[in-house]
Amino acid sequence: MSIGNSPPDDRPSVGHALAQARVAAGLSVEDVSTTTRVRVPIVQSIEEDDFSRCGGEVYARGHIRNIARAVGIDPEPLIEQYAAEHGAPVTPPPVPPLYDAEKIRSDPKRPNWTAAMIAAIVAVIGFVGFTVATSGGDGKSTADATPTSTVTTPSASATTPQGNNGANPRPNPSSSAIAAAPPGKVTVKVSAEGGTSWIQATDSNGKQLFQKSLKEGESKTFTDDKKIKLIVGNAGAVQLFVNGKDIGRAGSNGAVVRLTYTPGDPTQG
Known part of the structure; x- marks a missing residue:
């Protein structure tokens, strides 16, 4: 230099x-x-x-x-x-060639025909496999090859007892009450069949066995050696079974009744 x-x-x-x-x-x-x-x-x-x-x-x-x-x-x-x-040559500032700028631009994406062909082949293979599986291998559909099982359902007429114009009779709850009645004791079953009713039950010693409202369809059974005392609200909605016998409604609708039963009943005490 x-x-x-x-x-x-x-x-x-x-x-x-x-x-x-x-x-x-x-x-x-x-x-x-x-x-x-x-x-x-x-x-x-x-x-x-x-x-x-x-x-x-x-x-x-x-x-x-x-x-x-x-x-x-x-x-x-x-x-x-x-x-x-x-003697130092003047070097002009480099100008990027045009093709460099062209390289920067991303080429538009071309359709990926290879991926499309692979997807189509897989779809065809899957369809053929499904067709073979469903045809049972002999060209017949599985619906044709599978034997049809017949389930015989008993008709309503066969199971409906005769009488009462074919209607199903209401089961008799007294039979269950009879089976549940122990000998030598008093058994009282209270069933709210006509609506909600308030019930209080007390044994011979004055012990309160139950005090609550029974909703329609609910029932309660009480047993004692000597005596069962009842207070029944809305008595017309309550069906009574004493010592295995159906004695009917406890009273009229809306009425409050007091009842006492012993081992010798169904006569009201």
Whole structure:
């Protein structure tokens, strides 16, 4: 690298031109160094046309450009003059070729015919397998090959007892009450068949066995050695079974009755 060559004409050297411009701008070397971030010794060397401290031609051109802008002159003529004086070719800033920009653009996605063909083949294989499985292997459908089982359901007429015009008679609850009645004791079954009824039951010792409302369809059975006392609300809704015998409704609808039963009943005590 040349330290300082004389210009071929009357033009000032690159360094001298930068120094003149700095003085004309009223700037010191320190001011230029602060603005360009180029160290003071390097600025001084460049003004003396000594570019050996720049670290290479690329850095020298960069320093010349920055200093020229800092002192207010056009850097390009100085870059060209530096290249002519020091044999450094002027390298224009690289312009990306057109095809690079074309590469950036993503090509439109083409149909993936391979994936489409694979999907079609899989679909055909699946359809053929399903057809074979459902045909039983001989071209007949499984519906034709499977024997039909016949379930015989008893008709309503066969299971309906005769009488009452074919209607199902209400089961007689007295039979269950009879089976549940132990000998030598009093057993009272209260069944709320006509609606909700409030029931209180007490044994022979005065112990309260039950005190609650029975909803329609509910029933309750009480047993004692000597006596069962009842208080029945809405008596017309309650059916009574005493010692296994159906004695009918406890009373009229809405009425409250008090009843007592012993082992010798169904006669009311």
